[in-house]
Each structure stands twice: as structure tokens, then as C-alpha cells.
Amino acid sequence: MRTFKKVKGVPIVYGRKNCQLGIVTDLTFCAPEGRITGYWIQDHRWWSRKHLLPLSCIQEETGQHVLVDRKDPFLLRNPSDDRFLHGKNRLLGRSVNQHDGGMVGIIEDVYFLPNSGKILGYELTEGLFEDIKKGIKVVKTGQFTVKNDGESLVLY
Template identity: 35%
Template sequence: MRTFKQIKGLPVIEYQSAKQIGRVTDLIFSQNGIIAGICVNSGLLQKSRQYPKSSIVSIGQDCVMVDCAKSRDKFTQQNLGFLSNHLYHKTVFSSNGNILGLLEDVYFCEQVGTILAYELTEGFFADLTEGKKQISPQTPQIKVSKEALVVDFMQE
């Protein structure tokens, strides 16, 4: 099990050439609740590139290895139904309309890409007094907009 915070900022190395091609900046989620790939920033003036899960060779402690030959397929809304939104600190709602908190981290299984839990914050002082909350998705379906994330969850 990994968390997004553990891989954010890791160098991304191209498997064939051993060249560093950037650093992990974000995860790409599919609407069925599976991690579909990663976003990689290769510099200040370079735009972010997206690598599908099929091109990820391994996620190690010190870097992420990708096979660029397998990343030629571009993500599109039509063929993958992907959501490439920055999810950090988005408001998380339950499916019954209650605010659960702000998304702080995502726990996932790197081999399969399934999301195991979300870590939520309600702010600095609430985190100090009550701690951060973890919720597990009841169904893998997630709904993401520019402003919010809606999840069906199991109370822990």
C-alpha cells in the first residue's frame, strides 16, 4: 500500500535510457475509482505530461520507472473516461450530501491501482484536537468536478 504523499515529487526515470524525465506531480483517476496513471512535470517551463498505468514499470522508494514506448497512447475522455484533476484539498462530500472534509491524501495499491482509503482534514485545529479522518470507499465509483469530490464510503 502506498500514499500519494509518498510518491509526489519522486523522480521519474525512463526505463530504456535511464534518463530522468521529470517528477511526479499528480495521480490520474478513472471514474471507476482506479488510478489510471501519473502526471509528470519535467521543468518550470515544460508542461505536465501524462503516463498511463500501463507504462509504469515500477514504483520504488526512490523513483518511478516508466517505459516511454508504452506511453504513446494519449489519455482521452472518450477512450479512458479519465479524470485528471488536482484532487489535493478538494472538498469531499458523502453521497447523502454531507461535507466530510478536504482531501489530504489517497491510499492505494500500486500493483492494481485500486484506491483503498482517503485521508481527510477538517483544518489545522481540528486535526490537532480530533486527528485526520480516513474513509474507505464503499463503491469504487467517484464523482469529481472542478470544485468537489463525491464518494460513497464505509464509516470507520
């Protein structure tokens, strides 16, 4: 199981010489399927464009680096996929509501399987003082059906 906080900033390397291709700066996800589709990568040149590394191109993933099997594994971003941290329809900071309208919390992180990208749950916050008092809340997606409702996610 992975979280965005664990993979952000991790280098992408290729080959036995560990040639660094870039670092993970964001995640891309497909909301209708409820899964992470890949890592948003920035390479070492400041003028370069960011690239998408699909999860299928990852050969090995440790806490220190992500090993890929090809020199150029990057793809163009699918227009239907959104990003977790940046972008118009980002997931970070989005509110999560119950089907009756009650607010559950605001998304802080996402838990997913590294091989398939299936989203297992969301880490939610209710604010600093509530987090100190009650602790951080984790909503597992297996218990609920999650629907995208514009500016928020709704649990059914």
C-alpha cells in the first residue's frame, strides 16, 4: 500500500547505473474507475515539461526510488485523468460528504495499491484541533461507494 506523501519526491531511475530520469511531483487518477493511473514526473531540467509515468511501466518500487524498465517510459497525459495535488479538478483539499449532506472531512492524502492503482481509502482532516483531539480519520473506499459531485465527493 502506498500514499501520496510516501511517493512525492522519490526519484525515478533507469538501469544498473541508476540514471535518474526525474522525480515524482504528483499523481494522476481516473475518478470514474477510482484508481491511480500514474505518477506525474518532473525531470532535472527546469525548462522541461512534466511527464506521466504509467504504473504499468514501473519495474520495482522501494522507499528510496522507483525503477523503470525502459529509458523513455513517459506518456502524454490522458485528458480524462485528473491530478491529485495540482490542476482544476485536483483531489487534495476536496470535501467529502455523506449522502445526507453531512461533511465527513477534507482530503489530505490517498491510499492506493502500487501495482493496480486501486484507491483503498482517503485520509481526511476536520481541522487542526479536531485532528489533535480525535486523530486523523481514514475512510476506506471498500465500505462506501464514492461519487464525484462537482466540488466534493459523496459517500453512499
